[in-house]
Amino acid sequence: MPAIQVNHLGKSYGRFQAVNDISFEVEAGTVFALLGRNGAGKTTTIELLTGFQKPDTGTVRVLRLDPIRDRAQVRGNVGIMLQEAGFFPELTAGHTVEIWRDFTPAARPASEALELAGLTAKEKTKVRQLSGGEKRRLDLALALLGRPDGLFLDEPTTGMDPEARRNIWQVVRDLAARGTTVLLTTHYLEEAQQLATKLAIMDRGEIVIGGDMAETLAARVGRVSFELPSVIRPGELPLPATVRGSLAVVQAADPDLAAQTLLSWASERGLRLRRLEARTASLEDLFLELAQSYEIPQNDVSAGSDRPGRSGDARA
Template structure:
C-alpha cells in the first residue's frame, strides 16, 4: 500500500456499558477510494466521527493526514472535506454562489470551474438550489465538500434514494475525484456501489473488523459457486455435488477447484445421459460475503 492518509491502531470507544468500537485497525492509502461497510449499530458512524474529529476515542492511535483528529487542528480541518447525507444550503442561492460561499472559508480553495466540472454541475451553475433534482442537490453537496481543495473526502451514503441513472452519474463523479488524486472514505449500504468504486473495503460487525482487503481479494476468499438444475433426479451425483440440492431445486456448490469439479460433473452427466440445465459458474459477490459475515457474526439485517 502507498503511504497512509488514515492509520488507526487498536481504536476503542464505549458508551456506558456498550462497546461500540472494539480495538479496530485501519489503513487507507493516498488516492484510494476506501469503503467502510456495516449494518446499523455496528460502529461505522462512531468510527467515521472519530476520524473526522467530531467524537473522542477512549483509547488507541488515530492519524489522519499526519494529525491526531482529537486535537481538531486547523491545519487538518483545511485538508479534509465532509459530505453528510444532507447539507444545509440556502435554496435561493445559485449553484455557483453556494460553492463560492464555502470556497471563501478556506485559504487555498479549489478553482470554482474545476469543482463544477468534476461534479457535473457546470451547466447548472446559474440554477437556484431550490430548482435542483435530488441527484443534482447531492452533487452540490459533494461540490461544497470539495470547495476547500481537500486531500481527503468523507462521503456518507452518496446515492441514497437515487434512481439508476442518477446513481451512475454519481459513480462517475466519484471516479473523477479519484482521477484528481483525492482520497475518498466512503460509507454506503449499497454493496454493488462499494464493489464498483472501492480500491479496498472493510466490513465492521459489532464493533470489530470482520474482513478487510481489496474487493477482488474478498470475493476470491468466498470461492466460486457452481449451480445447475437436472432434467431428472440427481441421486447418483458424484462428490462433491452429492447433497447440494437447495430449496429452490438447484444444486449449488462452493468450489475451490472449479476446473476439476466441472470436469467431474460434465463427465458424470454424459455418462448418465442427464442434461445439465442452466449451468452457472460465478464468483461470489461482495454482497454475498457481506451478508454471510453480518448474518454469522451479528444476526443483524443488512
C-alpha cells in the same frame, strides 16, 4: 507513511461501546470501504477521523495530523461528505457553491466543482427543486471544492439513478488515480466492490473482516447454479449440490472449474444445463455469511447511525 492511521481506537456513549479497539491503515491514493450494518460503528469512526468527536482511547492520524489537535489543518486538506447537509433551499446550486468557496482555501472554480459532480445543468436551479440524488451531488461538489488530499464519503450515492451513480464512481476512481485517499461508507455493496481496493467490515464496534478486497473475496467460496434437469436426481450430480425448487447450487472454491466439470458430465449424458451461472464470491455473499455468523438481520447491512437514538446524521 499511510494517509490514515487508526490504532486501538475506542469510543463509548455511556455504557454503549460504539467503537471498540479498532486499528487499520489506508495508503495514499487508496479507496477504502468501511462497511457494516446499522449501528456497527461506522458513523462514529468517521466522526473520530474527521475531528467531530474525541476518542476515548487510541490514536488517529489523518495526513499525519491529529484531527483534534490539528483540526484546522485537517479540515483544510480533506473533503467531507456527510449523510445529510444543511442547504438554504432558496439558493441556487451555483450560488451555494460560490458561498462555500468563501470559506474554502484555494478553492476550485464553482463551475469546475459543479462539473465534477455532474451538476452543470442545474447551476441555476434552486436547492429545493433538486432531487434527492442531485442534492447528494451538490454535497459532493462542496466536498471537492478544496482539492482535498483526503476525502470522506458517507453514503455518497444515496438517491441517485444508476447512470448518475456510475458517473460518480468514475469521479472517485479519477481522484484516487491522482493520489486522493478516499474512505467511503455505502450500503450499495456493488459500489464498494467496484470502487474499493481495501475494506473493513465492522460489527458491534469491532472490525470483523479487513484487508485487501480481492484477496478477501478470493478466500470465500464461489458458486455455480443451474436448472436441475427433470430426469436427474441431486445425488446423480458429479458435485454436491443444494436444490431449491428447480435450481441446483454448487458451492466451489473454483467456480469455473466446477462449471466445466458439470458441463462435461452433462455432455456425456446428452443433457443441457439451463440457466447455468458461475461466479466468484461477492460482497453480498460475504455479508450473508456474516449475517449467519453474527446473527445480523439480512435486511440490516446498510451504513447508518451507530449512536443510540440517532437517525444517521454523521455530524456532532
